[in-house]
Amino acid sequence: MNVVVESPVGPLGADSDGTAITRLIWGRAGNVDNGPLGMRFEQEMSAYFGGDLRDFTLPLAPAGGPFQQDFLQALLAIPYGETRTYGDLAKDLDVSAQAIGQACGANPIAILIPCHRVLAANGLGGYSGAGGIEAKVTLLKLEGAAGLLI
Template identity: 70%
Template structure:
């Protein structure tokens, strides 16, 4: 378990080759010890305490070339800020629907911050455990989306 008492519930992680491959909601995951475990556990604790705005832990999400471009765009959204599905779609030259699907397929939510992506007229969805309520918790933690929550 990398973060047993987060405000969005217990979090674990899976890893391969020195990088996080999945954030596991509600259970421990396969990463249970070692330097990578200590690093991500410390970063998660600092993030939820409001003391960390950028994760440094290496990540290796699975996905297509487009998804990797999308994950890089998500990681470029600063802490406390949001973007709309449409803004990301325009920047990446794809449809807003493709952005929504890529958000839903993000295996490393929070660290790759898909919670920072909003619909033009509201919060949009969230695929992390707890759904939209978890998204609201994360946005509030970061002080983002103030007019929406």
């Protein structure tokens, strides 16, 4: 049986290449089963949503070229409960804020690679996960970043 984690943003599953998570699946199970990786995925996601985990340790293998990989590493560097703007990341990576927005939308492992922590200069910005902005707000509130939303 494949793993599905119930969460405040709906059911979540994952795909894997056999050794690492390659994609978060919204609304249903992916190909990750109840083996060691699946058990770890379920434990870490449940602990995160329970407020007991700030940093995931699951092995991740997101697809993407060199820029996307650099961008995903920049997302992983944003601490739990903190945010950055599209402009902040654009400056750090020497690209346009639009490129950052597109890279956020292409993040295959949302939540684990925290694109929800990236905001527009004057608001929330977008969110490509199921549930859109409501899911982003839920994740930011979970991490105690809700004060930034007011």
